[in-house]
Amino acid sequence: MPTATKKKAPAARAMRAPRPDGAATRALLLETAGQVFAERGYADATSKEICERAGTPMASVNYHFGSREALYEEVLIEAHRQIVSVDELVEMTRALGDPRDKLRALLGHMLAPSSREATRWGFRVVLREMMAPGPLAPALVDKAVRPKAKLLLGLLAEILELPADHPAVQRALVFSVLPCIVMLVAPKEIPLKVLPAMAKDSEGVFEDLMRYVLAGLDALRQAHRVGKKRPAS
Template sequence: MPTKPARTIATRTKRTKEAKEPDAPRVLKEPRAPKQSRPVKRTSRPDGAATRQHLLDTAGQVFAARGFADATSKEICERAGTPMASVNYHFGSREALYEAALVEAHRQVVSLDELTALTEGPGEPREKLRAVISRFVGLSTSTGAPWGFMLMLREVLSPSPAIPALIEKAVRPKAAVLLGLIGEVLQLNPQEPLVQRALMFTVLPCIALMIAPKQMQAALLPAVAKDRTALAEDFIRFMMAGLDAIAAAHRVRK
């Protein structure tokens, strides 16, 4: 019987051995973590309150320069750098924006918080009134007056339909504080007609000084603004003497 070649036997033996041996375990590669992209920096949207205030300040300047009739929402938004819909979005209408500008203008003249702080602090009523009037007179000689002063002047000379809202939102609360203070000075009920007249005599001249154009003051009364301290002191003397005369006349009538 012929023998098989040694090469063939060896080859079969090798194949049989390989078939019997288990396959080597496969090494599984861990999946690569996805590359994290760098966060894209996005420009944050401006805060709503800040945008509203910026629009209000811009509108106040435009209204002060042009008046309510000639100031347009388009010009206000262009100067503020805001979309055309900003006026309606934040205020509802151009009329409501003008109303808000008037209230802000009155706050620039003197805020309710400042007025309350001056009148509710320690001290005698007459000294508190002196502090209030000194503040008013000091504002009248200030060279860096904000746009609110010019806007109030325009409104006084040419009242708009926003006057009722201005009275309720800005003027009446401050008038109540001042009526209470003058009532204390005169030792009368703040609702007395005499106290109301005294408030008018006391505050209206200050308001006229504050909103009057500085060019007019400089041209007609150049010495007034040169000594602010003397102006305030003389005005207070004049005012206090008037209040004393009114109180004395009231006592005589009683």
């Protein structure tokens, strides 16, 4: 009997071992789910359709992610990473000293055509979530948005010479980043048919955007510097 037990144990362990293609299947499901959620939104996308399009068994979503909701959470985080990851933000500004140069590098990366093409379905997923937040929006905020916002708030605080939690710094984040988001998610037909000059000169658009943003930040810095000095006098 002891001998029989020893022979069965390795077989049982072998059955529990993960399949060698498990990581590839998980990545395929995540990519396919991103496309489906981008097309249909959270409410209308089903695990069945995701598995059918991925060519995997119907139970694949539950096996690899636990549930459709957990899969969507992963899709949201990946979508935000596609746009720009925290590691990218840190790396692209590592060698820059002036916070204005860092801000220029970050906004330039967001608006670069290569960056937009690389995001695939990410922008559409994030845009859908912004327009109609689902039950997993808090996960997106905590795991993807908040770390990037913290980094950008610190950068803008340097430019404005104010604490990172100052209301003006938080407003400056919206004023600086929101125009980029609008340009990224707006349908291509708008600049082509309504604002053709923008469509023909992306470099000029970015340069004027930076003039606009930096001038606004300088104005905010001056206004709040005056505000800080008034009580002392």
